[in-house]
Amino acid sequence: MREDAGVSDEVDERVSTPLVDEAVKKAAVCWVSVGGGPAYGLWCLPLDGALLVVTGPGEQSAPGLADADAAEVILRGDHGGRIVTWPARVTRLRPGTEEWDAAAPLVAAKRLNASGPTADLVARWAERGCALNRLSPAGTPVAGADLPADSLAEPPRPAPVVQATRKPFRLHKVRRR
Numbered sequence: 001m002r003e004d005a006g007v008s009d010e011v012d013e014r015v016s017t018p019l020v021d022e023a024v025k026k027a028a029v030c031w032v033s034v035g036g037g038p039a040y041g042l043w044c045l046p047l048d049g050a051l052l053v054v055t056g057p058g059e060q061s062a063p064g065l066a067d068a069d070a071a072e073v074i075l076r077g078d079h080g081g082r083i084v085t086w087p088a089r090v091t092r093l094r095p096g097t098e099e100w101d102a103a104a105p106l107v108a109a110k111r112l113n114a115s116g117p118t119a120d121l122v123a124r125w126a127e128r129g130c131a132l133n134r135l136s137p138a139g140t141p142v143a144g145a146d147l148p149a150d151s152l153a154e155p156p157r158p159a160p161v162v163q164a165t166r167k168p169f170r171l172h173k174v175r176r177r
Contacts, residue, residue, distance in 0.1 A: 016049060016086075016137040017137075017141055019083070019084050019141065020075075020084055020086050020137050020141050021049060023075040023077070023083055023084050024046050024049060024050070024051060024075070024137070025046055026046075026078075027044055027046050027051060027075050028043060028044065029041055029042065029043055029044065029076070030042055030044045030051055030053070030073050030074065030075055030135075031073070031074040031075075032053065032062055032065060032071050032072070032073055032074075032088075032135070033071060033072040033074070034062070034063070034064040034065050034068045034071045034072075035064060035068070037063070037064065039072070039074055040060075040061065040062045040063075042055070042060050042062055043060065043110075043111075043112070044135075045106060045107050045110050047103060047106065047134075049136070049137070050134045050135055050136040050137070051073065051088075051134070051135040052093075052103055052106075052107050052132060052133070052134055052135075053065070053132075053133050053135060054107055054111075054125060054130055054131065054132050054133075055130065055131050055133070056125070056128060056129060056130030056131050057128045057129065057130060058124070058128060058130070059125070059130050065090065065131065065133060066092060066131035066133065068090045069089070069090055070087060070088065070089060070090060070138065071087075071088045071090050071135060072085060072086070072087055072088065073085065073086055073087075073088045073135055084141050084142070085141060085142040086137050086138075086139065086140075086141035086142070087137075087138050087139035087140075087141075088135040088136060088137060088138055089135075089136045089137075089138035090133050090134070090135060091133065091134040091136065092131055092132070092133050092134075093132045093133070093134060095125075095126035096126075099134075100126075100132065103132065103134075104122045104125065104126075104132055105118055105119070105122055107132065108121040108122050108125070
């Protein structure tokens with residue numbers, strides 16, 4: 001886990017593609033897998049080309065994410081199916097840092113069904129030890145067409161557009177007067 005979340009002199013190691021950038025911009029939910037484990041569905045907030053996810057007591061559960069250095073993120077498209085899977089670098093934002101102070105209120109404002117004002121929610125996350133993690137693209141993504149062998153996805157069916165179609169049968173011509 002990266003402890004230097006507030007340091008500004010580090011080199012940006014973000015690796016991304018246009019597909020990942022677009023998917024991240026539109027993401028409201030992501031599936032995150034840590035260490036090859038099962039993927040957990042989490043609500044997220046896109047910010048500066050990365051996803052922000054809050055987990056912990058009273059929030060969503062993602063075992064191992066708070067202490068991880070890396071994870072795998074799966075995003076879906078408008079059609080509901082998976083469009084991209086990408087490796088992510090996990091950075092935990094710590095309460096009291098500039099990054100926490102900038103990001104936590106934005107995430108709290110998007111939290112559905114939160115009780116109380118945004119400032120109270122941010123304070124509650126800090127006191128309960130909730131983890132606010134930044135998931136940044138960190139490698140070559142696996143596009144939706146390159147599914148793993150164990151994905152259980154069905155290959156696409158042939159579409160009528162690809163197959164030649166015959167003209168419909170006509171019984172007779174209609175004469176116009």
